[in-house]
Amino acid sequence: MNSPTPSFYFPAPREQRFCTQCGAPLTQRIPPDDNRLRDVCEHCGAVHYQNPRNVVGVVPIWQDKVLLCRRAIEPRYDTWTLPAGFMELGETTAQGAIRETDEEAGVEIALGALYTVIDVPHAEQVHFFYLAQVLDPTLNPGPESLEAAYFSLDDIPWQELSFRTVSTTLQHYCRDVEMGEFPVRHYDVARPFPKA
């Protein structure tokens, strides 16, 4: 913090203009032995590949109810979500799912099996949801949640859910509870959730 603090921070967008290694302006070209355009530094030779991100979360269950969080951040501010967020470096998908549940709902869980694996190509993401049992129902939502609350499966606010990956995971869960079996479910979500 040896320079003036900017008035706000924002996640760096996918579009890259300068090299992270030497600071020179980037060029778009197809590197040798590659087959698509990359952001390349013609000064130092660094190729700035970009890749999809993983979102990791849980279906947290307490006595036949599911725990949802009301989002305090964009996108989809003020809609209900399963606890989930971006996977961080150095962790597994399971560790990330536990961490996000702690950060967003403040509850301790016993993580169960991997449940849904969902490709979301338009968002350049893959989403993972684990089954989970809440160990103590006391809630302590963090700054990314307006509130956290338990919902009977009959009372899930289907019209106020945040993302297609959340609503489809909950739809699968409600059906699989009837069957008593929870196989891994893998599918694509091809289109964005309609705007509220």
Place this chain on the structure above:
Amino acid sequence: MNSPTPSFYFPAPREQRFCTQCGAPLTQRIPPDDNRLRDVCEHCGAVHYQNPRNVVGVVPIWQDKVLLCRRAIEPRYDTWTLPAGFMELGETTAQGAIRETDEEAGVEIALGALYTVIDVPHAEQVHFFYLAQVLDPTLNPGPESLEAAYFSLDDIPWQELSFRTVSTTLQHYCRDVEMGEFPVRHYDVARPFPKA
């Protein structure tokens, strides 16, 4: 290519020194409402998050034999691998797996179900392998492969495989062939494959 071409290109490493948005030097700090150190630009406010990458591939089967590729690139040059590579922006894991099979082995496949999902936290990666049937056995390996070849399950070169995710996927496949069932298998690979 309006400037001198560097003598070689290399993938930009995780360590970032300059902002991709404005070119200013980066600082490490914990942004507001975050809880870990990030590479932050104090000039324009861009926060340069980093996330694990996905590797997508297949277990390509032709008449009870599995197709493997001998790597022509580092890491693990001259070892045998299942066709696989980094997932690209805008594609699904399935589309990436098909693309990598075409690039590395030059064969057309009918993609089957998602088979293994493997967390590799020390490499900051998640690996996905799909079952696949080879449609025409003619091989046309690309520049990333020294050769491609079919192996009976009894003749898999276990001591010359490239990665733990490849060997464990093949181990699961050999056992599941006996059972005739191929459920999704999800697990972690915690330690690097021993050096050859």
